[in-house]
Amino acid sequence: MKFFVDTADVEEIRDLAATGLVDGITTNPSLIAKSGRDFFEVITEICGLVAGPVSAEVAATDHATMLAEGRVLAALAPNVCVKVPLTPDGLKTCKALTDDGHQVNVTLCFSAAQALLAAKAGATFISPFVGRLDDIGVDGLQLIADIVEIYDAYPNLSTEVLVASVRNAAHVVESAKLGAHVATLPPATLRAMYKHPLTDKGLEAFLADWAKTGQTILKPTSSGGANAESKRRSA
Numbered sequence: 398m399k400f401f402v403d404t405a406d407v408e409e410i411r412d413l414a415a416t417g418l419v420d421g422i423t424t425n426p427s428l429i430a431k432s433g434r435d436f437f438e439v440i441t442e443i444c445g446l447v448a449g450p451v452s453a454e455v456a457a458t459d460h461a462t463m464l465a466e467g468r469v470l471a472a473l474a475p476n477v478c479v480k481v482p483l484t485p486d487g488l489k490t491c492k493a494l495t496d497d498g499h500q501v502n503v504t505l506c507f508s509a510a511q512a513l514l515a516a517k518a519g520a521t522f523i524s525p526f527v528g529r530l531d532d533i534g535v536d537g538l539q540l541i542a543d544i545v546e547i548y549d550a551y552p553n554l555s556t557e558v559l560v561a562s563v564r565n566a567a568h569v570v571e572s573a574k575l576g577a578h579v580a581t582l583p584p585a586t587l588r589a590m591y592k593h594p595l596t597d598k599g600l601e602a603f604l605a606d607w608a609k610t611g612q613t614i615l616k617p618t619s620s621g622g623a624n625a626e627s628k629r630r631s632a
Contacts, residue, residue: 398573401449401559401581405432405439409584410446421449423502423524423561423581425480426456437473444474450521452502454480455490463490471499478502478521483511488518495519502559509543516548516556522579527572528562537562538571545576566590 399420402413405428413419422443429436440453451474455466467479467490478500481487491501495518502522503515507530515523525544527537541560548554557578563569566589569580582590 398569398577399449399579400587401452401579402587403428403561403563403581403583405429405434405443406584407432407439407442407446410443413584413587414446418587419447419449420579421451421478421581422447423452423480423559425452425454425504440470440477441473444476447476449476450478450500450502451476452478452480452504452522454504458482458484458486460486460489463487464493467494467499467501468497471497476500480504480524483515488514491515491518491520495521504561507540509540509547512544512556512558513547516551516554520556522557522559524559524561524581526562527560527568528564530562531564538568538575541572541577542575549576 400418401421401423402410402419403423404410405424410422424440429439432439440451444451453470455463455470457463457466463481463486467481470479471477471494479494480502481490482505483503487503491503494501500521502524503520504524506512506515506523506525512523512525523544525540527541530537530540541558544558548556548558559579559581560568560572560577561581563580563582563586565586569582569590572580
């Protein structure tokens with residue numbers, strides 16, 4: 398499963414990208430507004446930090462304007478993935494941009510029927526919103542299962558399932574078990590996946606036992622630090 402990070406915070410992206418765990422980025426108008434920065438500057442900077450797709454969303458709702466905006470966004474960087482809403486005009490725009498050779502992320506998906514339409518329109522990614530469905534008492538993960546089952550039945554459909562509105566690590570794990578291709582995670586959720594109390598407890602015990610030995614792995618030197626020690630040993 399690929400991990401995208403759902404944020405427009407450049408510093409967060411820079412820090413997380415250094416882990417090698419980030420395969421792409423998703424943004425939306427709300428995240429851009431939260432950053433307080435110029436939209437085009439933010440998207441361009443993010444595209445320089447990650448090699449994978451960076452979703453940038455159109456602001457229009459009619460096909461002609463969405464298409465014009467989408468082409469402007471796609472010209473910002475080769476890894477821009479234009480995000481459009483799952484509406485009739487959004488799907489028309491998806492088809493046109495896909496025919497132009499651009500990546501398209503169709504967002505705000507809440508049903509398997511919508512997902513099938515997006516795939517037929519040539520979407521690169523479909524973004525079903527798991528958490529928002531859970532909020533209204535609908536099983537969001539069942540939607541992921543339904544979409545994956547439909548897509549798997551038709552190998553000619555190349556659209557990837559990008560699980561969005563992820564609220565916790567369980568959403569990620571269950572989506573991976575169902576065969577979803579991508580999960581886009583808020584930075585806090587990605588960092589929470591590192592955590593387990595037994596990991597912390599085990600590390601604490603290991604460090605305590607090591608401290609009792611009085612030993613060090615890196616030997617202090619008068620100059621040159623660890624590199625000098627390494628060179629001395631190999632001489």
